[in-house]
Amino acid sequence: NAGVTQTPKFQVLKTGQSMTLQCAQDMNHNSMYWYRQDPGMGLRLIYYSASEGTTDKGEVPNGYNVSRLNKREFSLRLESAAPSQTSVYFCASRVPGRRDYGYTFGSGTRLTVV
Amino acid sequence: KQEVTQIPAALSVPEGENLVLNCSFTDSAIYNLQWFRQDPGKGLTSLLLIQSSQREQTSGRLNASLDKSSGRSTLYIAASQPGDSATYLCAVSPSGTYKYIFGTGTRLKVLA
Numbered sequence: 001n002a003g004v005t006q007t008p009k010f011q012v013l014k015t016g017q018s019m020t021l022q023c024a025q026d027m028n029h030n031s032m033y034w035y036r037q038d039p040g041m042g043l044r045l046i047y048y049s050a051s052e053g054t055t056d057k058g059e060v061p062n063g064y065n066v067s068r069l070n071k072r073e074f075s076l077r078l079e080s081a082a083p084s085q086t087s088v089y090f091c092a093s094r095v096p097g098r099r100d101y102g103y104t105f106g107s108g109t110r111l112t113v114v
Numbered sequence: 115k116q117e118v119t120q121i122p123a124a125l126s127v128p129e130g131e132n133l134v135l136n137c138s139f140t141d142s143a144i145y146n147l148q149w150f151r152q153d154p155g156k157g158l159t160s161l162l163l164i165q166s167s168q169r170e171q172t173s174g175r176l177n178a179s180l181d182k183s184s185g186r187s188t189l190y191i192a193a194s195q196p197g198d199s200a201t202y203l204c205a206v207s208p209s210g211t212y213k214y215i216f217g218t219g220t221r222l223k224v225l226a
Contacts (some may be wrong), residue, residue, distance in 0.1 A: 011224055029214050033213065035216075040218060041218065042118075042216045042217060042218040042219065043203070043204070043205075043216040044216075045214075048212060050212045058213065066149050088159065090157060092158075094212070101213075102146065102148040102160055102163040102179065102207075103150075103158075103160065103205070103214060104151075104160070105157045105158040105160075106156050106157055107156060107157040107160075108156070110155075
């Protein structure tokens with residue numbers, strides 16, 4: 001099925017461990033995004049990539065790094081996980097510059113840091 | 115700085131009622147506004163997208179309106195059903211940016 005695929009769906013980390021969240025889309029979208037969702041705070045943008053080869057910080061980038069591997073894939077890395085990074089992480093993609101296009105979201109990664 | 119607010123945070127209605135969910139935003143310079151539905155433990159599903167030049171969009175029992183000058187959007191759900199129970203999120207795309215700013219959502223429960 002066409003869309004945005006995120007892996008893994010669930011993950012438990014110990015404080016200080018590292019991991020990479022993977023995201024891939026097969027819709028030929030140029031822009032890709034990473035959000036985190038926390039209770040009472042809505043979705044907040046971590047990083048985004050307007051096009052292949054570019055990445056930019058969002059609202060809450062501290063503690064994260066990203067890689068736009070190619071047009072399809074956009075990964076999010078936690079170098080040294082902290083309990084404050086316990087959250088649900090969503091990847092999204094979009095065709096930029098097209099006012100008639102909105103976001104398509106993945107199903108999310110639920111991360112717990114203990 | 116663009117801020118998006120959704121009121122109420124939670125809503126419980128009997129089946130069959132028509133209902134309105136509200137979304138307000140502080141800066142009228144937007145590209146478009148998108149309404150999403152999120153089921154518990156799931157991702158976000160796009161419901162309706164309204165461009166800044168449009169006043170409303172309709173899909174089935176859903177109608178979304180946009181009043182850019184007053185910074186408001188409403189999502190109207192006709193003849194609500196238990197299957198409509200979910201959290202509804204609105205998001206605005208500020209002009210000149212690639213990103214969306216999200217509200218915190220309205221959690222809707224439709225009682226059978």
